[in-house]
Amino acid sequence: MNEKVKAYELFVKQCATLMEEDMIANMANLSAAINEFLNGINWVGFYIMRNGELVLGPFQGKPACVRIKIGDGVCGRAVEKKKTLVVPNVHEFPGHIACDSNTNSEIVVPIEREDDIIGVLDIDSTELNRFDEIDAKYLKRITNLIK
Numbered sequence: 001m002n003e004k005v006k007a008y009e010l011f012v013k014q015c016a017t018l019m020e021e022d023m024i025a026n027m028a029n030l031s032a033a034i035n036e037f038l039n040g041i042n043w044v045g046f047y048i049m050r051n052g053e054l055v056l057g058p059f060q061g062k063p064a065c066v067r068i069k070i071g072d073g074v075c076g077r078a079v080e081k082k083k084t085l086v087v088p089n090v091h092e093f094p095g096h097i098a099c100d101s102n103t104n105s106e107i108v109v110p111i112e113r114e115d116d117i118i119g120v121l122d123i124d125s126t127e128l129n130r131f132d133e134i135d136a137k138y139l140k141r142i143t144n145l146i147k
Contacts, residue, residue: 005138030146
């Protein structure tokens with residue numbers, strides 16, 4: 001087991017101890033925890049599905065877009081495709097929504113409950129190719145903790 005996997009295994013356990021019966025509080029704590037855990041990121045947060053669009057939820061970082069339509073940007077596309085999207089270079093992603101011009105890569109993980117997507121976890125980095133399949137796997141496990 002490599003060091004990154006070991007670190008994530010412990011981190012998932014730590015995140016599980018933060019969970020309460022309040023989705024917004026859980027998202028707030030998770031955004032803070034992920035911000036401390038991951039190196040090389042410049043924004044981490046959640047968008048919540050409301051009335052057929054993504055609405056900004058708890059986050060760490062600079063101010064962000066408040067509403068994202070399904071299919072727009074990386075977040076909207078992840079919801080549309082119902083899958084995690086790892087984008088090595090956002091400048092090559094058609095329709096990327098640039099809230100921070102310093103962002104170079106991004107990962108978006110849909111949060112699913114009973115076959116419905118209730119939101120997404122969105123993480124940006126100033127580094128190219130910052131995220132990989134290990135990040136995708138463990139961040140999905142973390143979003144599955146949200147009640």
